[in-house]
Amino acid sequence: AFAVIANSPLRIDLSCVLDHVVSELTAFLRKANRALRQATLGTLNSLVVTYGSQIGSSSYETILAELSTLISDGDLHMAALALELCCTIMVDRRSVKNVGLAVKQKVLPEALTLIRSALLQGQALQVYIFVFKYKYLICSYSPTDRGQCFCYRHYRSFLLHWSNLQI
DSSP: OHHHHHHOTTOOOOTTTHHHHHHHHHHHTTSSOHHHHHHHHHHHHHHHHHHGGGSOHHHHHHHHHHHHTTOSTTOHHHHHHHHHHHHHHHHHHTTOHHHHHHIIIIIHHHHHHHHTOTTOOHHHHHHHHHHHHTTOSOOOOOTTTTTOOOOHHHHHHHHHHHHHHHO
16 A cells, blocks of 8 residues: 555655654565565565655665565565665665665675576566666765765676685
8 A cells, every 4th residue: 555655646745654664564574475575675665766755764774684685596586676675775865874884784795695696687687787787786985985986897896806705
């Protein structure tokens, strides 16, 4: 129901319940029911697109922590949906320091592990290419680099170097 409301052109005000809805939806990502997790990722994506400015930084950190557990080669469709939500969060909230750090600390290690999988293909591969081509997962927010992101060429070199060290 919240996905329908979020996608509605009426722009209904959900500010009084949004934090509670996001925390409940985030809890659904831990459930064993695959269909529930898929629907939850879609709903969270819709809520972030429509109400992103009203969702707090701590809620984003919680979402990123939970969706990072879904990024694996065990379920590539779920991994693609999780990476898509991560992209949406980074596009809407890339300037928020805590969100960038949460992506760097929680999502990036899982994404780097996933890239080494021989099973990476289809939708998951397309989302993965999108993520790294447009640099949304690797923004670093340390004071020395003033929020700058690696360029794609530098990131590709980093990724190749990392994968050689881990093999």
